[in-house]
Structure formats: C-alpha cells, structure tokens
Amino acid sequence: MSYNKNMNKDIYDVIVVGAGITGSFIARELSKYTLKVCVLEKANDVGNGATNANSAIIHSGYDPIPGTNKAKFNVLGNKMFDQIADELDVSFRRIGSLTVANFPEQVSMLEELAKRSKENGVEVKILSGEEVAKMEPNIPNSYGALYAPTAGIINPFNLCIHAMENAVDNGVKLCLSNKVISIKYEDELFYVTTDKDTYVSKIVINAAGNYADQIANMINKVDWSITPRKGEYYVLDHKVKNFVNHVIFPLPSEKGKGVLVTKTTSDNYLVGPSSEVINDKDDVSTDKMTLDNVKSQANLLVKGIPYNTCIRTFSGLRPSCSRHDFVIEKDSKFDHFINVGGIESPGLVSAPAIAKYVVEELVSSISLLINKKDYNSRVRRYPHIKEVKPEIRDKMIKDNPDFGEMICDCEQISLGEINDILSRSVPPRSVKGVKRRVRAGFGRCQGGFCSPKVVLLLAKHYGISPLEVPLDDEGSNVLLEKVKVVD
Ligand SMILES: Cc1cc2nc3c(=O)[nH]c(=O)nc-3n(C[C@H](O)[C@H](O)[C@H](O)COP(=O)(O)OP(=O)(O)OC[C@H]3O[C@@H](n4cnc5c(N)ncnc54)[C@H](O)[C@@H]3O)c2cc1C
Incomplete structure (x- = not known):
C-alpha cells in the first residue's frame, strides 16, 4: 500500500x-x-x-x-x-512510605535498601520500631522501617x-x-x-x-x-479514619514490592496486590484463594485490618517484560x-x-x-461539590441548581459534576467511565443506587436507548430488555 x-x-x-x-x-x-x-x-x-x-x-x-x-x-x-x-x-x-522490617533478620535489608535509595538519589531515613509505632499505631511491634517522605498517592x-x-x-x-x-x-x-x-x-x-x-x-x-502479572486487591470503605497514614510496604522480593496497605486519595484503603504470572492478557477476575493469601501477608504487616468494611475486590495486570x-x-x-x-x-x-x-x-x-x-x-x-467550603457550595448551587441534585449519595456526586464531565473533550461513554471520572458508584453501595440514573443520563446525552449504554467497554450493555416504562 x-x-x-x-x-x-x-x-x-x-x-x-x-x-x-x-x-x-x-x-x-x-x-x-x-x-x-x-x-x-x-x-x-x-x-x-x-x-x-x-x-x-x-x-x-x-x-x-x-x-x-x-x-x-x-x-x-x-x-x-x-x-x-x-x-x-x-x-x-505526598504521604510518605514506610517499608517495614517485621523480623529481626530483615533489619540488615533496610540498610541495603537505604544504600540503593542513595544510589538512586532518593531521600530516605531508617526508623526504629518505636518511631514506626508512633507514626503508625497499627504497626506496634516492627523492627524498624525505611521512611521515604517523597512517596505519594x-x-x-x-x-x-x-x-x-x-x-x-x-x-x-x-x-x-x-x-x-x-x-x-x-x-x-x-x-x-x-x-x-x-x-x-x-x-x-x-x-x-x-x-x-x-x-x-x-x-x-x-x-x-510481555507476560501479564496479575495483582488482586481488597478495597475498604472510608468509614475507618486514619487506620494507616502512610503507604505501608513489606520488604521487596524478586516478585516485586509485595502486599501493601495504603489509604487512597479518597480515604479508602487498598490491601494488595498479589503477584501471579498468567497467560490471558485480559483476565481481570479475582479469586478467594489468592485474596486469602493477600490477607495473610497484609496481616503480618498491619494489625487489625478492618476487612468487615471491604466494599470491593479487583485485579490489574502488570505488563511484565x-x-x-x-x-x-x-x-x-x-x-x-x-x-x-x-x-x-x-x-x-x-x-x-x-x-x-x-x-x-x-x-x-x-x-x-x-x-x-x-x-x-x-x-x-473540575467542580468538586463535596470538597468546597459551604459558602462556595451554596453559590455553586444558586448559580446552577444541578449541583444541588445528588446522583451518587455515597460519594456526594451531583448532576452538575456529571454534566460537566459530559461537556469535556474526553467525555465518558460508559457507566464505569462516569465512575472513573467523578467517583459515582465508587462508594459503599457500589453503584446500586446511582447506576440506573447514570445509565439514563448517558442515554440522554448520546441520544441512544438506555439498552445501548455499556457498563464499561463496547458490548458490556447494562440492560438486556425493557420490562417497564421509565419516565
Ligand atoms: C497490580 C498493579 C499495581 C501497580 N501499582 C503501581 C503503583 O502503585 N505505582 C506505579 O507507578 N505503577 C503501578 N503499576 C504500574 C502501572 O499501572 C502501569 O505501569 C501503567 O498503568 C502502564 O500504563 P500503559 O499506558 O503503559 O499501559 P496500559 O494502561 O495497559 O495502556 C495500554 C493501552 O493500549 C491499548 N491497546 C492495547 N492493544 C491495542 C491495540 N491493538 N490497538 C489499540 N489500542 C491498544 C489498551 O486498551 C490500553 O488502553 C501497577 C500495575 C499493576 C497491574
């Protein structure tokens, strides 16, 4: 050609x-x-x-x-x-990370990591077990940690x-x-x-x-x-405050950085990931055995992880070369x-x-x-109705009442915010596309209440039937057929 x-x-x-x-x-x-x-x-x-x-x-x-x-x-x-x-x-x-030594024999590895950090030009400090316990009350008995203040979420x-x-x-x-x-x-x-x-x-x-x-x-x-290496996680709700304040890593191994415990920018917590080489480049399923293993590794790191607040599990595929x-x-x-x-x-x-x-x-x-x-x-x-001061929120709602109409109650996401992302140059095409942008569906009910509203908003925006709205990629339609009339 x-x-x-x-x-x-x-x-x-x-x-x-x-x-x-x-x-x-x-x-x-x-x-x-x-x-x-x-x-x-x-x-x-x-x-x-x-x-x-x-x-x-x-x-x-x-x-x-x-x-x-x-x-x-x-x-x-x-x-x-x-x-x-x-x-x-x-x-x-930039909440900083702690790479924790859980056993006495791991203390020398902290020294090795500190040396490697220096070679990479990264600022770190080795902390004692007592210092770690002060910074992280749910890690009371460690043998010390490598503190990297520039790590962030x-x-x-x-x-x-x-x-x-x-x-x-x-x-x-x-x-x-x-x-x-x-x-x-x-x-x-x-x-x-x-x-x-x-x-x-x-x-x-x-x-x-x-x-x-x-x-x-x-x-x-x-x-x-490239061989995909799967990592599975638990996501915990933001109900428990300050459970950990830094990114908590175990000592790294040949399999990678290991199972970590961290808060996210929305104050949820992540526990994971596993590390498993697989063949299928699209398999993002999770399974109980792997997640149980993640749990036992994380439990060695941090005490009393509130798994009863788990709202979701998920997995991702590392493109390992x-x-x-x-x-x-x-x-x-x-x-x-x-x-x-x-x-x-x-x-x-x-x-x-x-x-x-x-x-x-x-x-x-x-x-x-x-x-x-x-x-x-x-x-x-981007307008963030949940994060602004009350007086600014009042003004936003006065100027545009859509900011006062909640679509996702769990995460406090308004119609105004969804209209905003639909008006941008890379708008969402799917329910998960809305979720990724504004967190509607990320909360405790995992979209149980807001997904139907999001489906209707997407259908209206793109001038299509709600039956054609995908959950995620093309073909993953949420609804199969019409069972009753929706206004
Ligand atoms: C479990 C896990 C934990 C991780 N944790 C961290 C972390 O904490 N910090 C960190 O820095 N990194 C982390 N990473 C790594 C990070 O997520 C990846 O390095 C990064 O997302 C890779 O981005 P990418 O754009 O290269 O690949 P991708 O995000 O996979 O993007 C590639 C794109 O190419 C598209 N594509 C593929 N084939 C075609 C085709 N034929 N035609 C057109 N498009 C195509 C795909 O659809 C995809 O959208 C983690 C990864 C995993 C899986």
Whole structure:
C-alpha cells in the first residue's frame, strides 16, 4: 500500500497506539509542539488497561535497581508530580512510605535498601520500631522501617483522563474504539490499520501496555515479550479514619514490592496486590484463594485490618517484560517506530518522565519540534461539590441548581459534576467511565443506587436507548430488555 492523493487521508506526524497513562502523557508532551498527532485506542475510553487497576502510588524510587530505566524514570517522574497534579487538577498527596522490617533478620535489608535509595538519589531515613509505632499505631511491634517522605498517592483514573483531555484540548486527535490490527511501512510512511480504518503517519509510538509486544511484532520481530502479572486487591470503605497514614510496604522480593496497605486519595484503603504470572492478557477476575493469601501477608504487616468494611475486590495486570525493565527505544529496523513497552510498576509515576524522554530525545532526533505558541498546560478546573467550603457550595448551587441534585449519595456526586464531565473533550461513554471520572458508584453501595440514573443520563446525552449504554467497554450493555416504562 502506498499513499496516493485519492486516499484522501490525513498524514499524521505521529500516531500513538494505546491511551493508558504512557500513551496519554506522550500525547500531552507531543501536543506542546506543532505536530499533527493521533492516538488510537481499542477501548471506548482512555486508561482502561493496566492504568485502570493499580496501587496508585507515586513511588519515591527507593526500590528499583540503580542504572535501570525503572530507577531513572521513577525518580525523575516523582519530582514532576506537584506541578502535574496542579496543572491537571488531580488529587495527589505526598504521604510518605514506610517499608517495614517485621523480623529481626530483615533489619540488615533496610540498610541495603537505604544504600540503593542513595544510589538512586532518593531521600530516605531508617526508623526504629518505636518511631514506626508512633507514626503508625497499627504497626506496634516492627523492627524498624525505611521512611521515604517523597512517596505519594494519586487518583490514577483522573491522572490519565486529564492528561489526555489536556492533549486533546491542545489539538491531539483521539480515536477510541479503534483496535490496531496491522501496521505496514512503505515510502517512508506507516499505514496503521484498525478494525475501523487505516491511518497514515510518519512516526508510530507503541504504548500498548500488555499488547506492546504484539504491536511491535507487527513491524519487526522484537527480542522481548510481555507476560501479564496479575495483582488482586481488597478495597475498604472510608468509614475507618486514619487506620494507616502512610503507604505501608513489606520488604521487596524478586516478585516485586509485595502486599501493601495504603489509604487512597479518597480515604479508602487498598490491601494488595498479589503477584501471579498468567497467560490471558485480559483476565481481570479475582479469586478467594489468592485474596486469602493477600490477607495473610497484609496481616503480618498491619494489625487489625478492618476487612468487615471491604466494599470491593479487583485485579490489574502488570505488563511484565522479559527484559525485566522498561523498553523505551526505536525499533532496530525502523527508526521512526518507537517502542514504549514493559511499563509495569513503577509505570504510573514514571509516565511523565518517560513521555518527556520519548519526545525530547527520540522524536526530536527524527522530527523537527517547534513549540506551539498557544499550548496550555492546564485543564479547565473540575467542580468538586463535596470538597468546597459551604459558602462556595451554596453559590455553586444558586448559580446552577444541578449541583444541588445528588446522583451518587455515597460519594456526594451531583448532576452538575456529571454534566460537566459530559461537556469535556474526553467525555465518558460508559457507566464505569462516569465512575472513573467523578467517583459515582465508587462508594459503599457500589453503584446500586446511582447506576440506573447514570445509565439514563448517558442515554440522554448520546441520544441512544438506555439498552445501548455499556457498563464499561463496547458490548458490556447494562440492560438486556425493557420490562417497564421509565419516565
Ligand atoms: C497490580 C498493579 C499495581 C501497580 N501499582 C503501581 C503503583 O502503585 N505505582 C506505579 O507507578 N505503577 C503501578 N503499576 C504500574 C502501572 O499501572 C502501569 O505501569 C501503567 O498503568 C502502564 O500504563 P500503559 O499506558 O503503559 O499501559 P496500559 O494502561 O495497559 O495502556 C495500554 C493501552 O493500549 C491499548 N491497546 C492495547 N492493544 C491495542 C491495540 N491493538 N490497538 C489499540 N489500542 C491498544 C489498551 O486498551 C490500553 O488502553 C501497577 C500495575 C499493576 C497491574
């Protein structure tokens, strides 16, 4: 296939495959320049892969092996987050992490980790068991811990969605529900064919998460592969206050950082994840045996975890690479094809620094980068009715009564907030898309009360029947048939 004018197609400077956190930050970084950029994503929303289910920790960088891509981009990325959270209006708190020694023989490992932290350029301090108990009353009997004050927690859904929204606001074209099925190279152009269309570009950036090896192999056989490693979690309600105040890790092992206990930016608690290599790149089921194992490991770490407040379990798939590191490089045969694969943990914290490197170092070596004069690094502020002072809330409701109409009672999410996200440049298409953006359905009843209202709002917004509204990706419709008339 070669390009002829009759094809009547746009020629993009860059096509990004995958709209997870990696693809979204790369798109945002590219949008700073006068490039014509298109993102192809197979799901009907951004951030629906590994980015949708993780621990949401902005790791300090004490753990990755010095000299690796993981260490480099984790540490660089962590430093960028105060500015990013502000520009993209995302909840972010540097609550610090404690990596706890539960047995006397683990104390020497704290020293080793402190040495590794120093090599990575990460500020840490070794605390005694008494100091740990003062900071965390539910860890009364430890043998000490490594304290990393720069670790933080973030809302990962909003981080990804807002990064892509910012990219789209700055001119990037986002094509959802477009699964890349083949890529051909001819006359210095890539022809990227999806299940919907063929897109033409001078440069392709592969950020396809667990499928990055398959996308890479479409153009040239690569010497690395991705195997998903599943992590299962418990989510606890925010009923119990200050159960833990920091991210609590065990000592890391060859399987990773281990089962952690942390609060989230919405004051829920996460307990997990497990670590299990699987074959199916889409299997996000949970099972009792694995979760029981998570429980027993977490119980060694923190006393009295209130499992009776568990509102949900979930799992995510780490895109683990055979190279045991992030792959961020040009293809060996096609230097206009850039692979960004194997982005497992700490991929969330690393994403902004990876994006900067990919654009400023790799793309700049093959394409001229001219700054866009009207680039705006900020998203329009999001209204948060639950978080504002009463006088501001009263004014918001007076100005727009939709802010006074609650759709999700558990999480106090109003119609005004849902109307706001529907009016943005990356609006939700599904019930879970609404949930990820504003937390409607994240609470104690898990959407039991608000989901029907959300289905009707989406149906009205898109002018479709409620029967056509998906729970999540295309085809996952919530309702099967009409049983009674709904006003
Ligand atoms: C259990 C777990 C815990 C984690 N905890 C942390 C943590 O606390 N901190 C941290 O920094 N990192 C953490 N991570 C890692 C982090 O979540 C990932 O590194 C990151 O989300 C990877 O993002 P990505 O964009 O590379 O991949 P993804 O989010 O998977 O995005 C890839 C996208 O490509 C799309 N795609 C795939 N194939 C195609 C195709 N053929 N055509 C078009 N689109 C396609 C997918 O639909 C997907 O949207 C964790 C991961 C897991 C699973």
